[in-house]
Amino acid sequence: MSEPNPVGRATRQRAAVMELLAGTTEFRSAQDLHATLRERGAAVGLTTVYRTLQALADAGEIDVMRPPGGEHLYRRCSQGHHHHLVCRGCGRTTEVAGPAVESWADRVAAEHGYRQVSHTFEIFGTCPECAS
Numbered sequence: 001m002s003e004p005n006p007v008g009r010a011t012r013q014r015a016a017v018m019e020l021l022a023g024t025t026e027f028r029s030a031q032d033l034h035a036t037l038r039e040r041g042a043a044v045g046l047t048t049v050y051r052t053l054q055a056l057a058d059a060g061e062i063d064v065m066r067p068p069g070g071e072h073l074y075r076r077c078s079q080g081h082h083h084h085l086v087c088r089g090c091g092r093t094t095e096v097a098g099p100a101v102e103s104w105a106d107r108v109a110a111e112h113g114y115r116q117v118s119h120t121f122e123i124f125g126t127c128p129e130c131a132s
Helices: 012-022 030-039 046-058 099-111
Strands: 063-065 073-075 083-087 093-096 122-125
Touching: 012 030, 012 046, 030 046, 046 063, 046 073, 063 083
Parallel strands: 083 122
Antiparallel strands: 063 073, 083 093
16 A cells, blocks of 8 residues: 555646645745746646645645745755755855754753654855855
8 A cells, every 4th residue: 555645646746736836945935946847837826836845844844934934935855854044135045954953942842841852943144155
């Protein structure tokens, strides 16, 4: 028996979204991904792109970044929980492990009686190239 598909019914449109994400190294918006798919001749609706991205995020297959005042951005990232350093200038993103953040989040949650805690954490700044 095969494993269930995390994004629902397999369609060529969803496959096109997942293929594009697999070849993308930077965070991109749903609208940007949709535009790229259209440029490549894929007949994929924007709603399908949003639904596929949400299903992939819910399944833990992709990372979602929520920059201040901006739309959600998506990228297929390495396995395992991690955080991001994000350049405000060029958008460059660096994955970082954050054991201190993990300990702090667990401690704060426990102090307030919370269980089954999850979190997201991005650090925004200016990368060395943009700073020079």
